[in-house]
Amino acid sequence: MTKIEPELIRRWVNGWTEARSLPEAEAIEPAGDGLRSECRQPGRDVQVFALRADEQPESVARLAAGVAAATRTTWLTVPTLRPVAVEAVVAAAGLELVFRSECFMTTDLTEHPKYGPAAPYEREVRTDGPVTVVSLHDASGELAARGTMAVVGAHAIADRIETDAAHRRRGLGRAMMSALAESAVSQGARTGLLIASEEGRRLYASLGWHHAADVLIAQGPVAPSIR
Incomplete structure (x- = not known):
């Protein structure tokens, strides 16, 4: 593979915004180099x-x-098979790398x-339209783990897969x-997509997920507020 297909990235972005109840990402014109999302997160x-x-x-x-x-x-999130070249470009623009070892899978x-959860954990599955949220609770009802998956056509995008430190x-x-x-397969999805952290990729690889590209994430300089 010499590149990662733009349509695959586009599908991931569409699922990511759907999973987080964000507005649909907009194309960046005039060249159409990428997509822009109002992500509404602290510090982003x-x-x-x-x-x-x-x-x-x-x-x-x-x-x-x-x-x-x-x-x-x-x-700026950049899926790439040439991370060293991309890192040089973003550095030349004055951006700061936030993550350099993420993985598109x-x-x-x-x-x-x-796999089912071992006792005493119980699983709760809630589906609302294209989005499924799975929660795992311990015997006391405490939330131990949680994850989301959004179905976009034949693709399903996993997001915010988290396990509490005490239950890992x-x-x-x-x-x-x-x-x-x-749940995704029952809704017609066939291909799973996700961006994994360095720690998370070990779990996904053990479940048969494959590396498709590296992902670099950089942040632009923030102008100081005027007082």
């Missing part, structure tokens, strides 16, 4: 996603320049392993991903 007002970093390297420079000139806190959901290494991540995959 806007997120920009590069669509053609490897196919058109100059597009990353244009996006990075726009992020560097932004007046609101803006992050895919899987065939129809072949996803099936008990198979909860496997049980949660199994439930999310099962």
